[in-house]
Amino acid sequence: MDLGINGKTALVTASSGGMGRNIAHALAAEGANIVLFARSADKLSAVAREIEQKYGVRTVGVPGDMCVGSDVERLAGVLEREFGGPDIVVVNTSRPPNPIRATLDEADEARWREAYQNQLWSAIQVLCRMIPLMQGRGWGRLIAITSASVKSPMPHHSLSTVFRAGVTAYMKHLANELGAKGITVNCVAPALIETPHRTGMAAYSEDQAAARRNLTPLGRMGTQEELAGVVTFLASMQAGFITGSTIAVEGGMVGSLL
Structure with a gap:
């Protein structure tokens, strides 16, 4: 299936490794030019090179911190100067402080x-x-990576749940305000996705890993490719009538009807 984003420009934040890097790869595989944004300049350069070499799309790495206004302003300048602005923005953020604790201990x-x-x-x-750079284009996709905990709070995840629920609410407001501009706004809420720091004995004992797999009816962890595939679909032409939604990618762990 042609997802219709060949030649579009996608910004992916926190993309020097892990989930952000995998999402950038998935979008590049569909022909999107990629702008990477993360704090590590060396890692960004390496990811940009591997994406360009593998997919032949234009890829630019912009080092910076999402929390620093001047860094975000510099990112906007690169996008506007080099690409005229973004068509697709995937907002991926860092994890909460470690170690995770029970709510009353926070x-x-x-x-x-x-x-x-x-x-x-x-x-x-x-x-x-980013939004002011997109509004005149008549088309756009905003996607935030949140957590399945916003639908069903998980133990010891209150720092994540509270603020990612805030992101969800913010994105819902944006969906209501930007629909007339042709911009869709959605969230992807993952859980139980295999990541380098979660797999193997370094992260969990075999009993702990088995317990996590048993949290879903599928009896396994999700893959990075499955998560990135959902994000890429929401960035597609075919997803043009989906907005204001949160798509859970958690293998059926959340038991609610809505």
């Missing part, structure tokens, strides 16, 4: 401030600067 103001900055304010700051 009494450290510094941890709450860090989680707010990294997961909610960073997303708002990037989107506030």
Whole structure:
């Protein structure tokens, strides 16, 4: 299936590795030019080279921090100068502070401030600067990566749940305001996705890994490719009548009807 995004420009944040890198690869495989944004200049350069070599699309890495206004402004300048602005924006953010704790044990103001900055304010700051570059194009896709915890709060994830739920609410407001501009706005809410730091003995014992697999009716962890595929579909022409939605990618772990 031709997803209709060949030649479009996609920004993916937190894309020097892990989920962001995999999403960038998936979009590039459909012919989208890629702008990478993350803090590590060396890692960004390496990812940009591998994407260009594998897919033949134009790829630019912009080092910077989503929480720093001047860095986001510089990112916007590169996008406007080099591509005229983004068509697709995938907002991926960092994890909450470690170690994760029970909600009543989260009494450290510094941890709450860090989680707010990294997961909610960073997303708002990037989107506030990108949207003006998109509104005159008559077409666009905004996608935020949140967490299945916004649908069913998971133990010890309150720092993540509170602020990613905030992102979900913010994206819903944007969907209502930007629909007339041809811009769709959605969230992808993953859980139980295999990542390098979650797989193998370094992350979980065999019993712990088995317990996680048993949380879903499918009896396994999800793959990075499956998650990136959902994001890429939401970026497609075919997803043009989906907006204001949160798509859960969690193997049926969340048991609610809605």
